[in-house]
Amino acid sequence: MATASSIAAAITPPRVPLIDPRTGQIDRTWYLFFYNLFNGSTDNTDVISAILQRPESITDVSQIEQALQSLSVLTDTLQSQVATVTNDLQALALTPVQTPTLRQRRYGSFYDTTTQTAAAINTAYAMTFNTTDLSAGVYIGSPTSRIYVDRAGVYNLQFSAQLDNNGGGDHVAWIWLRVNGTDVPNTAGEVRLKGNDAELVAAWNFLYNFKADDYFQLMWAVGNTGVQIKAVAASAPVPGIPSVILTVTDNINPYQD
Secondary structure: OOOHHHHHHHHOOOOOOOEEEEEEEEEEHHHHHHHHHHOOOOOHHHHHHHHOOHHHHOHHHHHHHHHHHHHHHHHHHHHHHHHHHHHHHHHHHOOOOOOOEEEEEEEEEEEEOOOOOOOOOOOOOEEEOOOOEEEEEEEEEOOOOOEOOOOOEEEEEEEEEEEEEEOOOOOEEEEEEEEEEOOEEEOOOOEEEOOOOOEEEEEEEEEEEEEOOEEEEEEEEOOOOOOEEEEEEOOOOOOOOOOEEEEEOOOOOOOOO
């Protein structure tokens, strides 16, 4: 069974007369139609209020005509608003989708296949590299101890150095970071090799904020020239042992700044 709300929501057919010939008053179907359209409207409030509250009091057709004129104005306003919303939606549909642009990551992996030695004690030397494994924006420069980055950002530098003592006794080695020719404060580490032929892998990392085209070096010094950074050729089943291995990765936000 149809309810009053469902009848009011329907469009009244044109065959239904505005004035009910049996009562001389506005037809109930039209009444519900006007109720649905004018609910909340502030135009012609006196007429609308009379229609909604006391429909039997409306006997002057001019009042209905006045209400219909108000309806026409309201309809034009609604059509204008619909057109505006439609245009906005069409413009939105044509707007290119803005997606974040991913930055290409920067990284490098390098190692050296030669044994590196120190000619004098308590003297700074730079570790060198003769092989690039992987590289994107991080590369070996000249001399081959210099590692360059082509873009500014925070980078993680990780290394391992195969230290060997063939000088007998206990001896120390120091390793630290140098950037653009200047030692970075508080980056040094000390390791001690105990006894002849003692071996030790020194390995740690640095986190550093570089500018574009900066370079860095891994520096080392020894207390005895018998301490060296040793490379060992492959011997089954063990692959070759580089004297030093270095990996560099950026830790930046993946999206453009």
